Amino acid sequence: MIQKMINLTELEINRKQILDSYRLKQPFKVSTGQKHIINGEEKFAKWFDYETFDPKWKLREILKDEIVIEFDTDDKDKAFEGINFTGINLYNAGITFEVWEHGGKSPHLHIHNIPIAHLEKDKLRLFKKLFIRKYVPLEYLGCVDYSLTGIHLLAIEWVDHWKGKYGVKKLLHKFYPQETIK
Numbered sequence: 001m002i003q004k005m006i007n008l009t010e011l012e013i014n015r016k017q018i019l020d021s022y023r024l025k026q027p028f029k030v031s032t033g034q035k036h037i038i039n040g041e042e043k044f045a046k047w048f049d050y051e052t053f054d055p056k057w058k059l060r061e062i063l064k065d066e067i068v069i070e071f072d073t074d075d076k077d078k079a080f081e082g083i084n085f086t087g088i089n090l091y092n093a094g095i096t097f098e099v100w101e102h103g104g105k106s107p108h109l110h111i112h113n114i115p116i117a118h119l120e121k122d123k124l125r126l127f128k129k130l131f132i133r134k135y136v137p138l139e140y141l142g143c144v145d146y147s148l149t150g151i152h153l154l155a156i157e158w159v160d161h162w163k164g165k166y167g168v169k170k171l172l173h174k175f176y177p178q179e180t181i182k
Helices: 002-006 010-025 076-092 121-135 138-143
Strands: 029-031 036-038 041-043 059-061 067-069 097-101 108-111 153-155 170-175
Touching: 067 121, 076 097, 076 108, 076 121, 076 138, 076 170
Parallel strands: none
Antiparallel strands: 029 059, 036 041, 059 153, 067 108, 097 108, 097 170
């Protein structure tokens, strides 16, 4: 195991650490993101149970206790405004969150450790939608990518984006508002 770690790059080590920490919370799926041609038909990449780290993984399943907010709009200014104002609302509510950026349409807000993992799939999706509606300002709700409230893959942290047209998904900042609210 130590030999394998020695051959990993810094980004791969970061990725391994974050994926392994998620694995301690719950089982989840990963994928390479590459499409395949099967019998002349293009098929999406297969999803695999995450068991051990492999640098080929580019996508991971959104965790049950995680909410990811992304704005799907070609207006980058509007997407960044949506992220900023949503972040302010989360911060003011005392909710810890991370801002991740890969150079795509919108940064992502990741909110972890929400005590909802026990909910059934449909109730989990509903809770995530209601959470988003509570914290995203009204004028940005039409741009929210609600597909991220269901069972969905997203770019793994610290990896080149799987589509190949964006950069590495990097942590811009982690906000800990509970520590400042007294």
